Amino acid sequence: MGKPEKKPIRILIVDDHPVVQAGLSSMLATQGEVEVIGSASSGEEALALVRQDMPDILLLDLRMPGMNGIDTLNALKEMKASARVIILTSFETDENIYRAVQAGAQGYLLKDTSQRQMLEAIETVHMGRRYIPNPIAARLAERMLRSNLTARESEILEMLAKGLTNKQIGTALSISENTVRNHVNSIMEKLEVSDRTEAVAVAIQQGIIQIRD
Amino acid sequence: MHKQSSKWRFTFVLIASCIGFTLIAFVLIAYLHLPKRGLPYHDSFTTGKADEWEAFGGTWTVDDGGMRNDSDERGAKLMAGSPYWNNYLLEADIKLLGEDGDAGLVIRASDEEQGVDSYSGYYAGLRTRDNALTLGHANHGWLEYRSTPMPQGVQAFRWYHLKLLAFQCQIIASATSSVNANNNSTVAINEPNCLKSGRIGLRSYSAGGLWRNVQARAATETDLHAMLAGLSPQQLSNESASAENEMAMFGSGSLPSHLNPQQTPPVADIKPISSLRLVSSSHRVVSTVRGVVSLTSPALYVQDSTGGIAVKTSSTPPLKVGDEVQVTGAVIPGAFSSTLQDATIQLLWARTPVQPVSVTASQAATGSFAATFIEVEGYLRSREHIAPNILALNLEAGQQSFRALVNEGRGDLAFRILKPNSLLRLRGVCVVDPEFTHSLTPFVLLMRSTDDVQIVAGPPWWNTRHLVAIGFALLVLIFISHFIYSKIEQWRLRAIFDERELLAHEMHDTLAQSFAGLGFQLQAIRNRMPDDMPAVHQQLDLACDLVRHSHEEARRNIAMLRTEALERIELVHMLECCAQKMLEGGQVETEVSQTGDGRSVPMRIHDTLFRIGQEALANSVRHAMPTRIRISARYTEDSVELEIEDDGTGYDKHTEQKGFGIKGMRRRAAAISGVLEITSAPGTGTRVHVTAPLPMRLTFRTWPSYLSKLWRRIPGLQSNGQTREETYSYLNRR
Numbered sequence: 001m002g003k004p005e006k007k008p009i010r011i012l013i014v015d016d017h018p019v020v021q022a023g024l025s026s027m028l029a030t031q032g033e034v035e036v037i038g039s040a041s042s043g044e045e046a047l048a049l050v051r052q053d054m055p056d057i058l059l060l061d062l063r064m065p066g067m068n069g070i071d072t073l074n075a076l077k078e079m080k081a082s083a084r085v086i087i088l089t090s091f092e093t094d095e096n097i098y099r100a101v102q103a104g105a106q107g108y109l110l111k112d113t114s115q116r117q118m119l120e121a122i123e124t125v126h127m128g129r130r131y132i133p134n135p136i137a138a139r140l141a142e143r144m145l146r147s148n149l150t151a152r153e154s155e156i157l158e159m160l161a162k163g164l165t166n167k168q169i170g171t172a173l174s175i176s177e178n179t180v181r182n183h184v185n186s187i188m189e190k191l192e193v194s195d196r197t198e199a200v201a202v203a204i205q206q207g208i209i210q211i212r213d
Numbered sequence: 214m215h216k217q218s219s220k221w222r223f224t225f226v227l228i229a230s231c232i233g234f235t236l237i238a239f240v241l242i243a244y245l246h247l248p249k250r251g252l253p254y255h256d257s258f259t260t261g262k263a264d265e266w267e268a269f270g271g272t273w274t275v276d277d278g279g280m281r282n283d284s285d286e287r288g289a290k291l292m293a294g295s296p297y298w299n300n301y302l303l304e305a306d307i308k309l310l311g312e313d314g315d316a317g318l319v320i321r322a323s324d325e326e327q328g329v330d331s332y333s334g335y336y337a338g339l340r341t342r343d344n345a346l347t348l349g350h351a352n353h354g355w356l357e358y359r360s361t362p363m364p365q366g367v368q369a370f371r372w373y374h375l376k377l378l379a380f381q382c383q384i385i386a387s388a389t390s391s392v393n394a395n396n397n398s399t400v401a402i403n404e405p406n407c408l409k410s411g412r413i414g415l416r417s418y419s420a421g422g423l424w425r426n427v428q429a430r431a432a433t434e435t436d437l438h439a440m441l442a443g444l445s446p447q448q449l450s451n452e453s454a455s456a457e458n459e460m461a462m463f464g465s466g467s468l469p470s471h472l473n474p475q476q477t478p479p480v481a482d483i484k485p486i487s488s489l490r491l492v493s494s495s496h497r498v499v500s501t502v503r504g505v506v507s508l509t510s511p512a513l514y515v516q517d518s519t520g521g522i523a524v525k526t527s528s529t530p531p532l533k534v535g536d537e538v539q540v541t542g543a544v545i546p547g548a549f550s551s552t553l554q555d556a557t558i559q560l561l562w563a564r565t566p567v568q569p570v571s572v573t574a575s576q577a578a579t580g581s582f583a584a585t586f587i588e589v590e591g592y593l594r595s596r597e598h599i600a601p602n603i604l605a606l607n608l609e610a611g612q613q614s615f616r617a618l619v620n621e622g623r624g625d626l627a628f629r630i631l632k633p634n635s636l637l638r639l640r641g642v643c644v645v646d647p648e649f650t651h652s653l654t655p656f657v658l659l660m661r662s663t664d665d666v667q668i669v670a671g672p673p674w675w676n677t678r679h680l681v682a683i684g685f686a687l688l689v690l691i692f693i694s695h696f697i698y699s700k701i702e703q704w705r706l707r708a709i710f711d712e713r714e715l716l717a718h719e720m721h722d723t724l725a726q727s728f729a730g731l732g733f734q735l736q737a738i739r740n741r742m743p744d745d746m747p748a749v750h751q752q753l754d755l756a757c758d759l760v761r762h763s764h765e766e767a768r769r770n771i772a773m774l775r776t777e778a779l780e781r782i783e784l785v786h787m788l789e790c791c792a793q794k795m796l797e798g799g800q801v802e803t804e805v806s807q808t809g810d811g812r813s814v815p816m817r818i819h820d821t822l823f824r825i826g827q828e829a830l831a832n833s834v835r836h837a838m839p840t841r842i843r844i845s846a847r848y849t850e851d852s853v854e855l856e857i858e859d860d861g862t863g864y865d866k867h868t869e870q871k872g873f874g875i876k877g878m879r880r881r882a883a884a885i886s887g888v889l890e891i892t893s894a895p896g897t898g899t900r901v902h903v904t905a906p907l908p909m910r911l912t913f914r915t916w917p918s919y920l921s922k923l924w925r926r927i928p929g930l931q932s933n934g935q936t937r938e939e940t941y942s943y944l945n946r947r
Contacts, residue, residue, distance in 0.1 A: 018730075019730030023729070023731060023736075025731040026734055026737035027734070031740070063722075065723070090721055090726070111726075112761045112764040114761075115740075136317075138794075
């Protein structure tokens with residue numbers, strides 16, 4: 001399959017869970033184009049191994065005791081390490097994806113990804129491109145469009161766009177008018193606008209909300 | 214550790230507050246028992262107030278800066294002060310209002326009742342019969358210790374100053390005439406087993422009396438010696454009361470009044486009062502009657518055994534209720550009773566006041582009891598002051614309404630105590646004269662004093678003000694309990710969400726990771742399998758699929774548990790998001806609709822419906838290749854319905870087995886007592902419909918149906934019994 005002169009991609013597995021570590025090592029060991037040079041069970045350990053063994057790719061878990069995935073990513077950025085990072089996690093919340101990509105992750109995979117897709121991701125990232133599967137990319141896009149708005153805030157923003165008053169929104173969501181006002185203030189702050197009308201305008205412009213009907 | 218310390222702190226606070234409350238209670242009790250609380254005391258008769266006094270017989274009224282008892286009653290008492298006063302000096306100015314009897318002061322009194330000597334205490338009084346100052350001990354019986362004569366005698370209608378002191382077991386009394394300081398006398402006893410403490414009182418016997426400047430103050434040994442100095446040497450022997458001393462076991466001043474030789478009744482043609490009614494009005498008839506005074510103010514009434522009569526005279530001698538008099542005057546016959554006009558009154562002697570005749574209001578209204586002293590019951594409808602110090606009570610008994618007038622005498626206490634709609638028993642002279650009735654009521658009751666009013670039963674509790682207050686209190690209570698309930702509910706929810714979050718973490722760290730690891734391991738095995746074993750390859754592929762499926766499910770469960778709790782998103786929107794994620798932006802149209810309010814659906818039901826919906830969507834997206842998916846939810850008062858419909862390929866229920874998916878959905882629906890219906894046929898799409906009942910909820914709108922459901926459950930007790938039996942047999946089997 002692979003050309004003989006091509007050097008295998010050197011991989012470091014970073015995951016605190018021994019079952020995952022073992023399984024992943026076993027699986028990747030059967031593939032000729034990659035070489036697992038080691039595994040670390042914490043961010044600190046991973047940084048030491050990166051410094052020592054200079055791996056090409058890190059398969060990094062997000063949730064670990066002590067230094068977590070995002071912290072590790074930031075530390076790597078500071079070290080100016082040449083290793084590229086693929087996040088391999090069970091999490092798929094918008095916030096996790098967003099923060100990981102912001103911190104410099106080149107790939108984002110879920111742990112139930114098939115072997116084929118995983119190898120494809122490793123090769124793609126090794127060649128210097130990003131590898132983010134479609135559903136995750138969709139969520140990332142959504143998250144980025146929403147800037148930093150919470151679910152409740154975008155709900156209120158949509159209601160604002162329909163022309164509802166604070167009082168009507170409060171009644172519809174069964175929260176107090178004061179709470180609505182706080183949410184609206186927070187929306188205006190996040191969208192960097194000075195009034196409600198502008199907020200709606202910006203939101204439509206950026207595609208944060210869609211006008212239906 | 215922390216819990217333990219907070220528990221200790223709680224116990225500590227509890228014990229400390231218990232001790233605190235006990236201490237406060239002790240201090241309060243000690244204060245109330247203080248022997249000097251309320252001393253020194255001075256009456257406020259000059260301002261017309263006498264709320265602190267309590268009457269036992271007599272007709273006590275505040276009059277001209279003093280307290281007046283116009284009754285000839287034997288042993289009328291008026292008590293005040295604290296039962297814990299011990300060493301004190303009581304003094305007052307006293308005037309006797311009758312020639313035959315005595316009046317004085319009481320100290321260290323307790324157990325007072327109505328009656329001649331019905332109290333425990335010491336009495337010192339001035340007596341006209343033997344012109345003496347007397348001192349004795351009453352204990353529901355009279356024990357006279359000493360009486361010393363006043364040098365110039367005791368006269369009625371003269372002021373005397375009386376002092377009565379108790380220090381330890383020394384009791385000493387002294388009296389001085391206000392006009393002649395030489396007319397004084399002192400009497401003292403030393404009783405070994407004396408009464409230690411008690412109240413103060415004013416008391417009169419047969420003669421009425423007038424008291425003023427009543428004052429009491431704590432006494433010291435110096436006061437005792439100052440008073441003892443007034444004793445004559447032979448009295449100073451300080452011997453204790455013994456049988457040698459002048460001791461009498463009869464009531465104080467209890468010589469029968471008719472033995473009084475003061476006046477001989479003049480012989481005249483005395484007629485029974487009732488006979489005067491028959492006198493014709495054509496010419497003037499002068500008659501003489503003899504009777505007992507039943508009322509002195511605002512009009513004079515005299516009563517004998519046949520009836521009563523009003524007496525009008527220009528010059529009234531000082532008369533008291535209970536005096537026996539002989540009246541001569543012109544008879545003015547009235548409709549029901551007569552009047553004696555221009556009468557001359559001769560005071561014969563003092564007798565006990567007449568007893569009232571107990572009648573009903575309708576009997577009194579007939580007029581048969583006109584001018585008679587009666588006792589009648591009625592409900593107080595209103596009360597008013599018709600003149601300064603004159604209190605008018607408007608009463609009703611059955612169909613009969615009547616009015617009662619009384620000189621308030623001792624302040625406006627009566628006005629405050631008498632509440633409308635209470636049942637009163639009143640004593641007074643029944644008057645039908647239009648001068649008093651103004652023809653408004655059939656009769657008016659003229660009462661001697663406020664002590665003639667007795668409250669039989671207070672007003673009923675259900676008056677408007679009380680009902681409004683109760684209603685208001687109830688409202689506040691409901692409001693508070695609702696507030697507390699919602700707070701508790703909020704805490705409960707918060708606790709549940711915390712627990713779910715913890716569970717999600719736990720599942721993530723164990724289940725999900727293990728699935729992931731297992732999947733990789735299986736993949737590794739499959740990679741190393743030689744290519745010539747296709748069967749094993751196939752099995753390994755299946756195993757990988759199963760693990761991946763399980764992993765996916767675990768991941769979904771974790772996501773589910775993490776759902777942002779307090780701000781829950783509507784079920785249909787959650788499912789729409791879910792569908793869009795599965796479709797990955799494919800060309801499938803999703804349509805969402807909802808009726809009703811889903812916010813009150815319990816979380817468990819909400820979660821389960823979401824899972825079923827998710828599974829249905831997954832099936833649809835994976836297998837049916839639809840172009841449209843419709844998600845709809847319908848919430849009613851007692852159920853929730855969810856429907857997922859697609860226009861995909863559909864399937865034949867009888868031939869195709871969908872595996873775990875549908876079984877899982879059925880199992881989940883059953884867990885919330887829901888019903889799952891799947892309608893599908895090849896080429897017509899699939900419709901998954903689930904209906905789940907909602908638990909009963911008590912809200913403002915649902916309470917009638919809630920109660921009826923609760924009611925319907927009661928016959929179900931029997932089935933509960935069966936369940937219990939089953940449990941027993943199950944236990945036995947084990």
